[in-house]
Structure formats: structure tokens, C-alpha cells
Amino acid sequence: MIIYWQLFWTYFKIGLFGFGGGYAMLSLIRYEIVDKHQWISNNEFADIIAISQMTPGPIGINSATYIGYTVTYNVWGAITATLAVCLPSFILVLLISRTFLKFRKNRYVEYALLGLRPVTVGLIAAAALLLMNKDTFIDYTGILIFIIAFTITMFTKLHPILLILLAGIAGLFVY
Helix, strand or coil: CHHHHHHHHHHHHHHHHCCCCHHHHHHHHHHHHHHHCCCCCHHHHHHHHHHHHHCCCCHHHHHHHHHHHHHHCCHHHHHHHHHHHHHHHHHHHHHHHHHHHHHCCCHHHHHHHHHHHHHHHHHHHHHHHHHCCCCCCCCHHHHHHHHHHHHHHHHCCCCHHHHHHHHHHHHHHHC
16 A cells, blocks of 8 residues: 555656656656666666657656556556646646736746746756666667658658658668
8 A cells, every 4th residue: 555655656746846748757757766766677667658658648647657557566556646647737737827817927937937948958858868878779770760751851741641651661671
């Protein structure tokens, strides 16, 4: 039963302090799940992030669901972690929505929101650096496929779904 409280408190903190969306949360999620609690390994964390990116929905919620299930081996852990990561945002939106309309033209509020933008970019960059550690490898072939696909989108009017299919076929042949 204590694992559910730990899971709830951990993901509640992640939801409360995870500014900037899922990618900005990744460094905090990694610290709490891999370093502090050691519920999963670094390689498992990278796999969970990959799976969370492939499934529909926000990456923070998807990873919470997956890690909650992985830690407790049942659906109640997944529900606990998912609700915990969503609850702070829900509470804050309820509290702020009434007063924000009154203060949105306030210069201090504008400065605070402007200050959060570079912090968010830094958190996303930190998440990218955390995923490129000594236990994982850099896939240069995948990067090359990405660069080719990006170049094609810049200079042609090829439909994005067709481009995704072609990149998938290229990856199938390469790997």
C-alpha cells in the first residue's frame, strides 16, 4: 500500500512542478523515477519515453500510466500515477482561471510568463541531454533518415503521411 502513496506523491510533485509540458517534465520524471526511487533503469526509462511518444496523448500522462503499471504490476498503479500527474494542473487551472482574466494585463504577470519561456526551452534541452547518456547510443542512421525526410518536406510538397510511410520503409530496410 505504501508504494501507491509514494507513486501518488511522486507524480503529484511532477505534475505540480513540470512546467512546459511533457518534454520539459522528462528531467524531473527521470530524477524521481530512475535516480531517487530506482523503480526502473535508465534504459527502461528511455524505452518508456519511446513508447509514450508513439501512443496518442501527452507524454507526461502516458509515461505516468506506463510507469505506474510497471512499478505496481497492476492497473491501480497506472490509475494512481495518471491521476496524480493530472491533479495539480486541474487544481491550478480552477484556481487561476478566475483571477487570470483580472491580472493578465499586469506587467508583473506578463514578465513572469515571459520568464517561463526560456526556462521551458532549457528543460526540454535538459531532457534531450538526459536521454543521450552513456547507457544509450546515438543512432546515426536514424538521424540521417530524419535529415533526409526534413529536407524533402522543406523543398517538396510531398504529403506528410506519405513521407512518414517512406521513412518507415527506409527504416525497415536499414534495420
